[in-house]
Amino acid sequence: MSRENLNDLVAFISVAREGSFTRAAAQLGVSQSALSHTVRTLEARLGIRLLTRTTRSVAMTEAGEHLYQSVAPRLEEIQTELAMMGQFRDLPSGTVRINCAGHAADLYVWPRLQSVLHDYPELKVELTVDYGLTDIVAERFDIGIRLGEQLARDMIAVPVSPRQRIAVVATPAYFAAHGVPKLPQDLAVHNCIGLRLPTHGGLLPWEFDKKNQSCKLRVSGQWTFNGSAPALRAALAGAGIAYLPEDMVTDALEAGRLQRVLADWCETYDGYYAYYPSRRQTSRALQVVIEALRAH
Missing domain, CATH: 3.40.190.10 (Periplasmic binding protein-like II)
Structure with missing residues (x-):
């Protein structure tokens, strides 16, 4: 295949992957009109429509999808091999x-x-x-x-880290005002800081294990976050009890800014x-x- 034909394929794959001539042109460092002309030239040479264009979107035709699935992985392999030349x-x-x-x-x-x-x-x-x-x-x-x-x-x-362990924490002032939970079930009357993660399809349940006993609780409270860092900040501010990885709160525990509870109910995990x-x-x-x- 000539260099021009290979460039045409690269142009088509970029547009198909991005779903946009504008984004693909920016990625390739060419003008949108030049990129559109290149793709039309490829379609004319093949005698097949590869992309369906509207004013708002770009979608692959059945033939375009077939070409993309066949060629894109191979071109990516070539790019990977070329990038690997850096190892020399x-x-x-x-x-x-x-x-x-x-x-x-x-x-x-x-x-x-x-x-x-x-x-x-x-x-x-x-x-x-x-x-x-x-x-x-x-x-x-x-x-x-x-x-x-x-x-x-x-x-x-x-492996990147050692085995992990959860820590249930709040400020000493929070526990002084609201009491210290002795059992996981006691959390039902506390202001618990929630985490909503896409891996769980909703609020992260708080899981506890102790010897032959285990439970999974759906806690509630005034604050819910989609990441552990803001949940830690909220706990440090006294907003409630947080359920966080132990190594995130080690410094705060040692400094006395946070207090840990239910430690004997928190087992290690991978x-x-x-x-x-x-x-x-x-x-x-x-x-x-x-x-x-x-x-x-």
Whole structure:
């Protein structure tokens, strides 16, 4: 295939993936009119309509969907192989895209990669905080970071953190005013700070285990957040009781800003793992990032 034909395919795939000539043109660094002309030229040469255009959207035809599914993965493989040529240089380079929850981003990804990026100025990291079970392959992330129980199949997994444990906490002033719960059921009369995460389809239930006893509670309160960091801030401000990973509140507990309850009801669970698709080779940049994230 000539270079011009290959460029036409790249243009079509960019438009199909973005669903927009405007976004695809910006991504490719060309004008919208030039990109539209390139795609029309490809359609004319093939004698097939690949895209259906309206004033507001762009959608693939059946033929366009077939071409996209056939060609896009192959072109991505080629781009990956070309990017991997950087491993033959002395320093890793390129962008590594990571998808993870805010807790893991704050406590593990940022602290471990900060110095790595300082050492390798040509290495870039794009970090997306996401509490959903994102398909990292479909969304073109290089690495995902999840709890062990949430790992996708057919992935290479590397431990990032030790086993985790939940801590039920509030300020000493809150407990002085409202009393200290002795059993999980006592939380029903307390102002509990909720978390609404897409992985649970609603409010995160508070789970407790103690020997042969276990329970899962739907708590309520005045505040609900979609991330653990704002829930921690609310707890520190005295807004109620929070249900948070232990390592998020260690400093506050040691400083006396928070007080822990129901500790004997909180068992450990599997920690975080960095995972990525199984491939014969990985880029030098990805190797450096994975090794930095690995829990030693």
